[in-house]
Amino acid sequence: MAKNKTTETQSSVTDFINTVPDETKRNDCFQIAAIYEELTGYPPKMWGGSIIGYGSYHYKYNSGHEGDMPYAAFSPRKDSIVLYIDEFETREELLQKLGKHKTGKVCVYIKKLADIDIDIMKQLITASTKHAKALYP
Template structure:
């Protein structure tokens, strides 16, 4: 099943996030992504807060639309989705502070332990790449 934009209320969703540190970080991430993207947050599915949109198409022909910037406040860590892949940000990630990664995900347990200026730079660069009008791949295929 494909995840889509919903009519969920991002503010109400973020206000209900637990534990408290994740809720605090979720509000910080919302503010940061609003500033970086200039977009209003929307719910993508039931647990992803997204900003803007980009179109992707896989080599198989499957295509769709997804948030150009997004995050999910999960219990274990805040997940920041980087559609252009974490590899595109390796030099900045080295300066970020404590984190772990997946192919297109950045996991942060406590924003007070990371350099928010570096995180903002990562988000700005990812946003610029994904919204350039020429990006249409998935993180696994990105550099």
């Protein structure tokens, strides 16, 4: 069975964020990292080469595939900052209030913190983390 590419590493989160070339995005990432740590109670860890995760759980599918994932995570990408927000009951309602963003299945793409309501982002992070912890205690 293939090994997961997204695994926790010992790389420095600070060093990684400092590689973000855009100063606004880099500063936003430091602020987002502090928010995630405050809300989740977990220190930031690098997952793979580009995901900053908080806490972790072990999963195992019926297929036999298993691995570890962070309860909460985000990632600075070239064009945006990706917040990984799990599905939960009021997710869509909160996303409507978030501000300028795009979404994928669990990805919420923002350009910069100035484009969104940070309090709504905090609610999304808190609810997503709570949901993940309920599924994987």
